[in-house]
Every structure is written in C-alpha cells, then in structure tokens.
Amino acid sequence: MAVDSSASDSDAPERLPHDDPPYEQVRHAARGQRKDYKLDRTPMARGGQAVVFRALHKSTQVPVAFKKLVADNRSAVARMRREIEASRKFGSHPHVMPVLDADTQNSWFVMPLAEATASTQADELADPDRLRELVTAVCLALREPHRLGWVHRDLKPDNILLLDGRWTVADWGLGRRPRGQTSDPRRTAAGTQFGTLGFAAPEMSVNAHEIGPQADVYSIGQIIGWALTGQWPQANIPLLPEPGPWRRIVQDATAFGNNEHRRPADAEALLTLVAAELDAPTESPIDRAKRLLADPNTAGALLGLAADVGPDRDFFNQVLLPLDEEQLRTALMTDPASAQQVLQAVRALPDEDSTGIWLLTVARIAESLAEWDVLREAAESVLRLNRPEDDVRSWLTSLTGDAASAAAAALRGYAADYQDLLGASDLDDRIAKVLRAKPRAGSVEDARGESIWWSRRRWRLVGAATITAAAAAITIPIVLNETSNPTTPSNPGATSSANEPRLPSKVAGTPQLASYVSGWDQYPTWKSCTTNNKDATVDGTFPAAAPAQALPANVTFSCDAGEDVFTVMFGEYTVRVRDYNDAVARYRSAPRAQNAVKSEASPPDGLHVFQWSATHRALMWFSQDRRTIGILTTKSPNRDLVENWQKYQR
Template identity: 40%
Template sequence: MTEDLRRHVLVVGAQCADAGWLDRLEEAARGLHSVLTDPAFGVCVARTGEHPSLLVGATIASDDIRRAVREAVRRAGEENAVLVVAILGHGFTPTRGADLYYMAADSTGTAGSAINVRQLLLEAVDEPGVEGIIALIDTNHAASAMPDSRSLADGLREGRTRLSVLASSAVDEAAFDLQLTFTLTDILRVGLAGAGPSVYLNAALTRELRGRIVGQTVGHFTYDNDPWAADNLWLARNARPTARTAPGATNQIAQRLPAAPAATSVSGPTRKTYHPVRASAQGVRSDYSCAKLPVPDSGQADVFEARHKNTGLTVALKKLHQKHPSERQVARMRREIEIGQLLDGHPHAVPILDSGSDGTWFVMPWASDTAERRQEALQNDPEELRALVDALASVLSTAHQGDWLHRDIKPSNILYLDNRWVLADWGIVRRPRGLTTKIGRTGTFIGTAGFAAPELSVDPHCATPASDIYSVGRVIAWALTGQTPLANVPLLPSQPGPWRSVIKKATQQSPERRPQTMNELIALIEREHARPPEDPLHRATQLLHAANAGDTAAADGLLSLLADHPQDYDLYVGELTQLDALHAGPALARDLPQAQGILSTLAGHVSGDRTHGVRLNDARLVAAWAHSIAAYAADEHEWDLLEEAAETMCIWDAGWNQHHPQDNITRWLQSLQGHAAAAVASVLRAHPDSACHFSELAESRATDPLIRHAVRGR
C-alpha cells in the first residue's frame, strides 16, 4: 500500500420526495463518510465549506451533485489523488438493462431529471491526473452503474484507466434500507480477517458482504489498466489484516474483538522508537529500572517512568500496588493486558510492549502528556478538541464492535503520544458478554464519579456502548468548561453552540436517549457542526461590483459562481444582467463552454421557477443584456458566443415581447452584415416567434438579405 498517496472522497446521500423518504439515509452517509475519512481506515481528506466531501439532505438537486462530483474530480486530478465516490439513495433504470439513473431532490422518475451514474463514472475516470476512482453505489438497480470495459478503454486516457465499483443490485425495497452501506461501514471499522494490510473491492470483500446482506446481490467491477501504477486501488486500511490470537487470550476472545491495524501499519515514530523494546521482550521485570516514585494519581496500579536497560529507551511500567495483590486486582490487570494486545496497532490505543506472565505488570510507551494537563488547549483550540473526540470514537468503535466496554473514560486516561490522542487504562474494561470470568466481581459501582454513566452505579456488567458515549460527552464538557463534573449533575458550556447540543444528547440520564454507537455520536457531531452553505447572492454582488470596476478576475469569478448555481434565478436575472457587456463579453469569450452553459441556463429561466415569477422589467433587462452580449460578439467576430447570446435573446423576446429592447434590437439587426448577419439570421429562423417581432425589416433594402429573409418567416 502506498502510504503517501493522497486520497479524496465524496459521499452523496440525496433524498428524493418523488421516490419516497429514506429514513436512515443521512445516518448511512455520515457513518460511511466518517470511516472513509478516519486516518486509521479510509485515510481520505475530509472537506467542508463550499465544496464539502459529504453531501446529504432533502434539497440536493441533480446539478448540485454533478457540480460536487466535478469539483471532487478536479481536486483529485490536481493532486494526482485517488477519489472515492459513494452514491446512496434512490435509483432507477428506464428499461431493462439500461443505465442506472440516480434520483435527487428535483428528480421525477424520468431520465432527463436524474443523473446517469455510468456516464458520471466514465467522465470522472477520464480526468487527467486522477490516480483512480473507487465507486460505492447503494441504490436499487445499482448493477446498471457498471461501465463496460470497451467504454473505459476508449476514453481520453487511452486505456490507462483505473476504476473499481462496488454495488448492491437489488431491484425492489431491499435496497431502501441501505444494507450495503451499513454493512460495509461495519466491515471497514472491524476489519476483514485474512485480507492483508488493505481492503480492496475484490472477491474477498464481496463474499463477506454477501454472507451478511439478505435480499440483495452484491457485485464488484474492477478495471485497472495502468501499467505504471505502484499499487492496486485499496478502499481502506484493514483493521484485521491477519487472523491472530493475542498472548493470554482465548481463540474465542480474539474472534469476538476484531484487531485494529497491525503495528507495522501504524504511522508516526512509535513503532520505530519502541520496536527494539518489543523485539527483546521476555516478560522479565528486571529488564526495566523504575523511578523511585510513581506518577501521581496512578489509580489502582502504580505507573512509573522507567528505562529499558538494553536500549536505554524511556517507557512506562505499570504494576499493581501490593507485592501480593488480590485476585480481583490481578484479573483487572490481565484484562488490561488482553485488550491492549487485541487493540495492538490501532493508532489511538496504547500498545503493550512487554508484560509479566503473572499478570501483575506490563510496559507501554511513555506519554509525556495527558488530556488533563492539556485542558486549556482543548478549550481554546476547536481542532484539538475534535481530534481528541475523533480519536476516542475511533478506538472505542473498534472495541465496541467486539462487545468490549472501557467504563472509565476520563481526562487522566487520555494520553498524548506522538502528536495524537490515545486511550489508556482499560483496567475495568468489560469483556464480551458470555466471556466474563466472574460476574459481580466489579461490584455495584464502577468508574470515576462525574465521568461514569449513571447506570454504572446500578449494574455495570449490563452496560452498553451508550455508557462510554456518556463518558465521552462528560470529557467534552470538562474540556470546554474547565470544571470537573459532579455525579448526576448536568455540565454544559454556558453559551449555546454545537458542542452544547452534542453534550446534552450524549449525557442524557437514560442510556436509551443517547446515541447508541460511536458512528451515531460522530454523525451527531458532524450534524451539529455543519455550516449552512453561504448564500451565493452576497458573493455575487461583491464580484459584480468589482467586475464592473474593471477587475477581470472578478468577472471570471462571477461567471464561475453562476455556473455552479444554475438553478438560482436571482443570480442570473438579477445579477448577471447588471454586468456591463464591456466586461461580460470578454469574460464569456475566455471560456466558451462555460459561456454556452450560462447563456443556455439564462434562457431556461424565461418562465421563472417555483418561487419566482418573471416581472416585465426583468424580461426587458434580460433581453437587452443578451442583445448587448450578442452585439459585443458580433463586433469581435466571436461567432460561437454570438449564436448563444442571440439564441437567449430570441427566447426571452419571444416569451415576453417587450418593445423597448425590440427597438434597439431592430436597429442592431439592420446594421449586421456578412458573417454576423448569417449567424443571427440562422438563429432567427430557429425562433420564428421572435423573428416576427422584427418583420418590418423584411421590406428594408438597407438590411442584409439574410436577415430580411429570416424575419419574413419563410
């Protein structure tokens, strides 16, 4: 696997009212996006702002999706990156065997109102610079999204195309519950046993999905014809690269907890630094020399700063207090060693480097800082706090998949190691149900008061992942307020904001009212922190003012903004028509394909839309503006631009028949000669409802014969 390869992602989950509401669409999209952008798994770049990497909701139109895909492909091409595209929701095929069409908010079940997914993928893989496209399609009829090899080989890149597609090809309601997305997300979090260091869209993954999904047929398609590629296209780092059993754990336990990425796949200096310690580990306590005094507040065992004698490396040695500890104390430490070995290699878990066979001590890397000591940074740096929460969610999600619960999440147990957050002190972890060695050993209360969920004081053995989620919420509250929480007393930031809402929902007294999984918690956080999209009208007004002052970059920017918002009537009719032709004409001519799209879109607004009725003054302005662009194009011999502008002019003139612009257009038509007259005459012949408004020119011998003929209507 190529570690330095840039990876981009776009997850689309558009609701379509015409096809029926999908209750779990947003949850599915957010969960998949979370795992694909997790540095431990999908390693893709998450984006927010004007071009986010997650597009979900009930107002996403077809053009929004095309624009988002176009922008994601462009970015991937600029960085020679792999792009992962996930399309979730409703799909249909017009006839048996036809292409898959994806339905958005404005789709009505016709091909013209929806998105041809096969064509979308073919255009994406043809983008120069894109290292490859991985597509995940979870809709009904999704098998029809698979391109054929001939189409790919005949593309612009002359066969050097790389595309992998995974699709669920259900035809009916089975696709509506998004089984493929939820199951795939779980597999990427948990890992695929025996698949090696990476998860690919191949037979192994397909077999696993088919074994778990009922009512749908899962298929994959891969076309990789680039002889210079350094590696195959991989979907995620594998959280379970080999089937292994940690020392001291039973095979049954190892199977219940999917191990995180192997130590060899962990980034950062930890592996290199501590490899000599692990390589020479013999389970001999005397291999380490400890400081005289333990770290303050070490909890139920002493933690010493220690030195590995053979290498001189500084490590942390944790050992039980007493020389002859109780059975309960030894059992807890054994559990901590066990879970540490099972989570070995996860970037947000502390690796176990060495341990004693009697279960009374173990060695781990030395972390010089904790969340407790970095509270001020967490309070003042939103990115640092989010990094901590994401780290906890990542490692706890892996543990929860195997039915292991931490039950003691608090600031002093969250360490800062190699510039990343790791969760330590699993001493009171609850093993998977049915594998606990002695129910009741923990008593009727467990955890740290204030951070522990209320149910841990009643029946800690029957806790659920919601108990750990409560503790994460209390850690967030502590970080933002600087106050140590009191048991069963709400602790919230004083000011409203996204974190306040997250804390409030995560720390509900009743476990059933909290998010039930780490994926749900992350989805809640992303939902609360999502910024509403900026109204493009404000930006357009700024660009318009600068463009009319002679700023060519502003004129180009305004046209680009218009191209990105084709359904915005106010932008086209209210702003574009205010751009002086002296500035608009050259800007349109600099990018003719974009100009054609803008002018065609402006023509499409001739009847208004659901929220805008066309006012007569607007009709006069549009016809006059289109005429001014056509006049500029004729003067500059920009024939393509002339034809598009004249077309738009005629459409608005035919629709609204306004005399004031017609007077100016008549004088202009009378002045045309040569190629300009020929081009405009052709447009007039195609729009007789507009040409008839200028029929007076038919008898004008001063007018070019082609124009005279066109306005006669024959």
C-alpha cells in the first residue's frame, strides 16, 4: 500500500493496517507468556545476538515472527529492551514494524510476519519508482524519531521489511535514545565498530554515541546506491549510481569529511531533497548550470550536473569551456569523482583544439591538487585527442613523479603515437619505459568505440619452480600469460624472474592503486610480483566460468612461495564503469566455495568466497569508488582467506 509522501504523522488514521485482524488479535491476547507461541523447529533468520522463528500464536492461530536472544550478556538484553521500546513507541506509524507481545525480561518479543525484506526485493527496487516508495517510507518512519532525538544506527536492506504491501523499518536494537536518556554510553565508545559495514556512516566508527540523525541519512544513501547498482557498499565509500537525479541524491546523502555539510540533517530534510531532485520543474541543463555557477554555495554541484548531461557539445561550449582556472580548481576539489565522468564524456565529443587546451588545463590542475585519478582520466583524453600536438608533447615531457606515473598508465594505449618523444632528454623514466615497451597484438574497443591495441591474454597457474632459499627447498607458483582458454594447458609464455619486484605496490602501475594494495606489502613471504598492464586478468573471468569481455586498465598479482599456492590479484578499471560493474557482478554471482575454511563459510558483508577452479577457492572484494577489484586464491585446506584479507587489506 503506497503512502502519500505529503501526509504528516498526524494525518495517519487511528486504525492502521497492522491494528486490524489478524495482528490485532495477537496484540489483544498478549500477556508476555512464551508458552502462548509454538515455534518452528528451525529459525528463519539468524543474527549475532538473536534468532527469529516463524511461530503460531496458539489461541488465535495467527502466524507471527518470534525473535529471541541467544546471547547471554547484559549488552544483548539492553539492546533487545531498546528494540522493544522503540518499536512500541513508534509502532503506531504505518512504516514502523510494531511489537505485538514481549516478555518482561526483554529476552523475546513478537512482531507481524513480514512478506519480504528489501534484500529479497532487490530486483524490483532497481525500478526508480519502487525505490522511491521505499525511500519515502523509510524517511516517513524516521521523521518522528529524528525529531525526538532517536537515531536508528543500523539501516540496511535486511532491516527494511515489507508488511501488507508497505515498507516498514525494523530492528532498533542498535538505536540510540535521545541525549541524556542513553543507558550506558560505553557500549558505543569511541573507536568501537558499530552498525553494518558499508551502510554505517563514517562517523559511526569514530564515536557511535555522539552521532545524530545524519548517520541514518548516510545509510539511506547507501541503500539507494545498493538498489540502483546491484553492488554491496564498502565501508566509508559512497556507492554512487549512474548519472542522474538519484546520483545527486546519493552524493549529498553520503557526503562526509570536508563535504559533510552537504548531507541532509535528518529524514525530513532528505525527503525534501528527494522531492527537489525527482519532482523539479523542467529546466535545461545549461540554464541550471548557469544558476549553479551564480551561487558560490551551489557551484560545487556543477560537475555532477555535467556528468549527468554526458557528451553534449552545446553544454561543453557554453558551460565547461568558458570556466576559468579558479572555477575549474574549485569544481575539481569539490567533486573529483564526477570530474572523471565528465572527462570520459568529453572524449566522445568532436576533436577540436579548444577541447585539447581545456583538457590540458584540467590535467595541470589535477596534478597541482594531487588528484591522480582525475589526472589519469584527463591524460587519457589528452593523449587520445593529441591536439594541439606541440602543447601535448611539451606537457608530457614536463611530468615527473606521481604525475608521470598517472600519465604513463594512460599512455599505454597510445604509445605508438608518441615514439618521437624517446629522444627528449627530460623525459621521465616512467613515460620512457611505456614508450619502449614492445607492442602487443589484439584490440579492444575503448570508451569511444575506436580500437586501441593491446593483448587480451588471461593468466593461469600452471606449475611451480623449485629454488633454494636459506638452504631449504621452496616451491614457487609460476604465473603465465596465454592467449588460450584459462583452463587449457599451454607452453609457458612468461615467468616471474629474480629481478622482478617482490612487493605488490611496486607493480601497481598507478599511485592510487599502489596506495590501495600497500597493506599486502606486509605479507612476509612474497617471492615475486608480476604486472600485466592492460592484460585481462581481473575481468570477471576465472577457470570455472566463461570468458568475459571487460578489460581492467591495470592488473597486479603476487604469488606466495608457500606450498598452498596463495595469490593476490588486483584489477583497476579506469575507462568504463559498466565494465567494472559487469566484472564485479560475475564474481559475486559465482557459486560459493565447496570446501570453505573456517570464517570463509560466513564472510563479512562485501566479501564473496567462491569456487575459482576445480582445486582453488577464491575471495573477492571491491572498491566502488576506486573501481578496483581484489582477488585472493588458494588451494590450501588450512588457509582461511577471510582471515588473510582482514589482516592485510587496509
């Protein structure tokens, strides 16, 4: 049943759907007696501190959900008491799951039996209209609690339940009462992990006791991203959908750090934002851009709008091209993620010198801000356009350090066009190394549909070499490139040599990827690391699955010298977000590992343990913000991949 988003709490009818039979019968008959309910033999849901059973209220024969504690500690009891209190206080609202019965010791309670959760309705919620119904329902449910100072603190798809055709908010066990009414602040002391990773606001990991309604707004933003992308969010990384009004909503709802002021203050403010974005009167993108630029407080939203518009020559000529360097600098500092989308769109515009000059300006600003992701995207566009030629070559020879690394990563697809630079005395070694690299055969379509050449090899673990180290025989896995099917044996085409670097960050290819993988440098027994540049490795392909089409821009994988053959790999996508999403989806949909070890059987949210091959298991994780995928593989029956990930992935 849909609810009018304009209705206030006081507009709700006195008798609500969950007050009518059959639940009304259970509520009237409730007396806090466990013996009044017959529970199914097995629970329908499990949590860390409680389980939920389908049950039958004996006297009325009404099916209900029966939640009881399994943890025997004061903290668990206190949290169930808080859940019962909140549900009774706000349960008269049609979008809050009510409590029908509970015992006086706060060890169990009864609620209506829901039809589904948001998690089980994920496919339907990809429809923007259905998603808006859910978002509106959640905001309406939280409006009164937020006004009174309550914060839910654990909003996620599993805690949003469908009851009688309407969405309801459930599970207030981690909720925070209004200031001055909390029972024991030590339960949420500073530095304590709280909430659900990926959906919990960044400030929750700092001090969950001091947060406010904005923390719930962040969670709703991540739920929107989850629904529209089909991806599970990662901790402290906004999960942004494709360009459009929902993207702008998520950007504001999940703003944090220096941009936290952009996040709506509470559920009421988020409702206002949703209405402003989805119900706004028709306005041309160019007119809206001019309005944004006219107000210093909204100018930062310009790149988000430009990303939504995409490759539009009129918008570029009338809005982006006239921006001065200070305006561009402000825009890049405010929204570097949208800047990357804009640069991709600009690559689809007709080639003109004015475009090249603008791109070079963006590249230089990105370099000055140390925005390496933006610089790499700008470099890709600059090198592809190659106009004005003299300016482009002068810029390339001026780059050093991290800037040269970012440009070198983009240069790999265009090296043949810049061979004349090899004679330049001031050319950075990183760029020179790419230009000297041997061309590879094969082609793939880039973001604009034109062919750029590189090999589309895959890798497989085909053998081991034995070396002597510290007077002991050590087995080293050999990583090979091959153009055949990953499961087909072939003659070794390359091996890890003694001169190759032995740390993952040294072969990452870009500063941002090196930073992301640096935790794995601490792993004690790497014997070699290999990089395949643009070879398709972490592309959704693995021996137990069919080949994929996507190509990550950079791949690094490292091999352990242990006999269990332990490998870590990373794929970084910098051209098309669709390719990244496809690869993530392929890994996430892979069948679970048949012989999971220890905590692999129940990995934390955001991790997926699956069957890599007939002999190997794999663990996959991903970073939506970085468009990076990580993979661990092993065949060892003793190694716990989740334990390794928790120790070294930072």
